[in-house]
Amino acid sequence: MKTKKNISLYITIIIIAIIWLIPLYVIFLTPFKTSGELFSNILGLPKSFSFANLTRVWEEIDVLHYMKNSVIITFVSIVITVLLSSLAAFAISRSKWKITKATYFLFVLGLMIPTQVGMVPLFLTVKSLNLYNNYFGLILSYIAMSTPISIFIFVGFFSSLPNSILEAAYIDGCKEMQIYSKIVMPLSKAAVSTTVIYNSVLIWNDFTYPLLFTRGDSIKPLPLAIYSMKGEYMSDYPAVFAGIVIATIPILVIYIILQKQFIQGMTAGAVKG
Structure with a gap:
């Protein structure tokens, strides 16, 4: 009976994995196809792996400029x-x-409020502060958006730290800020990595806020530049997917570097003590 349950579990995991992997397969394979190959067989392999779409996108939309904006x-x-x-x-x-x-x-309540609900008042606030089409307008909006989940992650992790460590620091004469900077934060690499990766993915890939708060190309981030490649009546989808792949690479690099701490941070605070 137990063996049958294990087999059912493995089959379910495999099915879920396939469902997740098919979109990734299409995304990372499409840039190497022509439009004809894409529409004739979306899951098929390209006849020849060509970097022409990636090269063309890199040159035509000035990827470095928009990537610089996204990085900042x-x-x-x-x-x-x-x-x-x-x-x-x-x-x-x-x-x-x-x-x-x-x-x-109140902070956690921010997780329950959909971002779309606050778009109009946020837009009016940004305009009234003369931050429209300005780096700071976007940055302040993203800080407001990221703070609730970040505080939730950090509180869960800090609450799991042994009190004996902090009490020993008090006895040694450490002030609150010294405990925070020299003891708590060095022990919180997992929570920091989780916060960085989670929020980086949201901010880097965000489309709505740049669309609302920017105009022109001066501070336009990469996702908005990729969208501009979509035509009104016809789109070069291999080129669009090439832009998506280019935009994905920095986040993948960050995740690869911080993946160990990210996995630890996902369970941080689950057990207090």
Whole structure:
């Protein structure tokens, strides 16, 4: 009976894996096809693996310029989000005041509100602050979007740290900021990596905020530039997919570098002590 259950489990896992892998297969194979090959057999292999689509996209839409914009927006947003969220989470996890729990609830409440609900007031706020078509307008919007989940991750991890370590630091005369910077954050690589990867994927791939808060090409990020390749009546899908592959590579590199800490961070705070 147990063997049958194991076989059913393995079959289910294989089916789910195939469902997930087919879109990835199509995405990473399409740039090496022609439009004719794509539409004649979307799952088929290309007759010859050519880098022509990748080269053409790189040259035609000035990938380096748009990638630079994406890097600036993502990097600054992530750095500020990690700093502010970890400080807030440290205060929440260490404080015993009742108002602290209410504050934490307000932060977590941000996870329950769909992003689309706040688009109109956020757009009006950005316009009133003269931050439209400005790096800071996008960066501040992303910080606001990323803070709730980041605080949630950090509070869960900080709450799992042994109190004996922090109490020993107090006895040695460390102040709160010294404990935060010299003890808590060096022990929080898993939580930091989880926050960085999770928010980087959202910010790097985001399409809606750049569409709302930018115009022209000066600060346009890469996803919006790729969308501009789509024609009104006809689209060169191999070229579009080539742009998607190029845009995916930086996030894949970040994940490969931080994957060990990311996996640890996914379970951080599950067991207190």
